[in-house]
Amino acid sequence: KRLELKYGAQYTGKRTDAAMNKWRSNRFGQFIHWGLYAIPGGVWNGKTYNYAAEFLKSSAHISTATWDSLMYKFNPKKFNAKEWAKMAKKMGVKYMTITTKHHEGFCLWPSRYTDFNISNTPYKKDILKEIVDAYNAEGIDVNFYYSVLDWHNPDWRYDIKSKEDSIAFRRYLDFAENQLKELATNYPTVKAFWFDGTWDASVKKNGWWTLEVEKMLKSVRPGVIINSRLRADDYGSRHKDSNGELMGDYESGYERRLPDPVKDIKVTSWDWEACMTIPENQWGYHQDWSISHVKSPLELLEMLVHATSMGGNFLLNFGPKGDGSIRSEEQNIAKTIGDWMAVNGQVIYNCDYAGLKKQDWGYFTREKGSNQLNMVIFNVPVSGLLHVDVPKGMILKKAHFLTTPGQQIKVEEIAKNQYLLHMPIKLYTSPQVIVVECDNGKENANKYQ
Numbered sequence: 001k002r003l004e005l006k007y008g009a010q011y012t013g014k015r016t017d018a019a020m021n022k023w024r025s026n027r028f029g030q031f032i033h034w035g036l037y038a039i040p041g042g043v044w045n046g047k048t049y050n051y052a053a054e055f056l057k058s059s060a061h062i063s064t065a066t067w068d069s070l071m072y073k074f075n076p077k078k079f080n081a082k083e084w085a086k087m088a089k090k091m092g093v094k095y096m097t098i099t100t101k102h103h104e105g106f107c108l109w110p111s112r113y114t115d116f117n118i119s120n121t122p123y124k125k126d127i128l129k130e131i132v133d134a135y136n137a138e139g140i141d142v143n144f145y146y147s148v149l150d151w152h153n154p155d156w157r158y159d160i161k162s163k164e165d166s167i168a169f170r171r172y173l174d175f176a177e178n179q180l181k182e183l184a185t186n187y188p189t190v191k192a193f194w195f196d197g198t199w200d201a202s203v204k205k206n207g208w209w210t211l212e213v214e215k216m217l218k219s220v221r222p223g224v225i226i227n228s229r230l231r232a233d234d235y236g237s238r239h240k241d242s243n244g245e246l247m248g249d250y251e252s253g254y255e256r257r258l259p260d261p262v263k264d265i266k267v268t269s270w271d272w273e274a275c276m277t278i279p280e281n282q283w284g285y286h287q288d289w290s291i292s293h294v295k296s297p298l299e300l301l302e303m304l305v306h307a308t309s310m311g312g313n314f315l316l317n318f319g320p321k322g323d324g325s326i327r328s329e330e331q332n333i334a335k336t337i338g339d340w341m342a343v344n345g346q347v348i349y350n351c352d353y354a355g356l357k358k359q360d361w362g363y364f365t366r367e368k369g370s371n372q373l374n375m376v377i378f379n380v381p382v383s384g385l386l387h388v389d390v391p392k393g394m395i396l397k398k399a400h401f402l403t404t405p406g407q408q409i410k411v412e413e414i415a416k417n418q419y420l421l422h423m424p425i426k427l428y429t430s431p432q433v434i435v436v437e438c439d440n441g442k443e444n445a446n447k448y449q
């Protein structure tokens with residue numbers, strides 16, 4: 001039975017306005033985690049802490065006063081926003097999401113509502129504006145990550161257990177809403193807000209505020225896009241309301257994981273985005289990446305294709321150093337992925353779920369409105385035979401490698417709604433793309449009756 005909700009989903013189905021269509025067609029984004037945590041980089045008093053570097057304050061049990069004094073050391077001598085943006089452009093991202101304020105509470109912009117911000121560092125200048133302008137100049141959309149959880153602000157509460165808790169937390173919610181209004185007003189090209197740090201009881205008990213913030217941002221910046229992670233409904237239900245309807249404009253629950261192509265196929269019916277770290281679990285810069293697996297460019301590229309094949313966006317994280325430079329591992333990943341995207345980007349940008357059953361050899365994507373099916377092959381079968389099951393009435397016609405349109409690939413119909421594509425057997429060292437002309441004609445539908 002459907003519940004009457006005051007703070008639930010505001011609409012159902014995918015947004016189809018120009019701003020959301022652009023967000024969706026972008027598909028590939030760069031996440032940037034940059035703050036005071038990048039200065040120690042996971043090491044404190046000579047000890048390396050293996051947990052996520054942006055959590056060093058809690059891992060090393062550092063007092064807020066000591067941690068906050070890092071502000072007086074923030075002076076990124078090697079920072080160059082244009083270089084960051086050029087690297088991102090070459091990687092092939094169409095958007096970038098940056099931590100304006102992470103859990104530590106330090107603000108990369110000169111906020112009027114707290115002194116704990118960039119203007120009180122040796123750097124002084126509005127570094128957020130420099131970054132926004134540099135990325136926009138490269139044609140890359142910029143989105144703002146904002147942590148509601150705030151370790152610095154004394155009015156923050158994890159739960160509301162007393163009158164003074166609710167008075168203090170109300171002050172905090174006003175502070176956060178003012179900061180968000182400031183961001184939406186002063187950086188008019190911002191396209192989306194990525195909320196984090198909203199899992200505590202204090203926020204779940206104030207679902208009204210999460211809707212108020214969504215409405216405020218959409219009135220200050222019409223068309224702006226809000227992730228589901230901000231939202232809690234009348235009963236504290238998050239991401240999806242108590243009627244199971246998605247709140248916000250896209251689902252942002254996939255953090256360091258992707259939906260399963262079979263079990264989670266229902267995600268193809270709403271907009272969603274997965275965010276991913278290069279190491280096992282480091283968002284902020286960590287000095288020592290030997291402490292965990294570091295994903296290869298090909299592992300990450302497969303995740304990007306996987307996300308696109310299920311109608312989702314992929315947000316790959318970079319953690320610049322405290323001095324503003326980008327570590328060599330991240331530079332290498334940007335280059336390798338970028339080289340592939342330069343040739344094959346058309347199977348990612350403006351592409352979506354193709355409506356075919358997942359096969360072992362890789363992923364299908366399809367450009368909106370196109371009768372061309374894209375096959376991105378990561379696992380070449382020893383037989384060289386790529387099995388394809390098509391929906392009833394769909395016919396596969398000619399096929400070729402994206403890069404050699406003149407050389408046909410044999411398409412063999414082997415049974416009702418089943419084909420094999422004959423891929424030349426050889427050593428492939430990068431993901432292969434085959435494009436297939438297909439037809440949803442009905443004339444052959446009953447061929448195997």
Ligand SMILES: C[C@@H]1N[C@@H](c2cn(-c3ccccc3)nn2)[C@H](O)[C@@H]1O
Nearest residue numbers: 033052054055102196197255275283
């Ligand atoms: C997008 C990512 N979300 C932040 C995070 C993750 N977590 C967390 C905390 C406990 C268990 C699992 C996840 N807390 N904050 C990470 O710091 C990063 O910003």
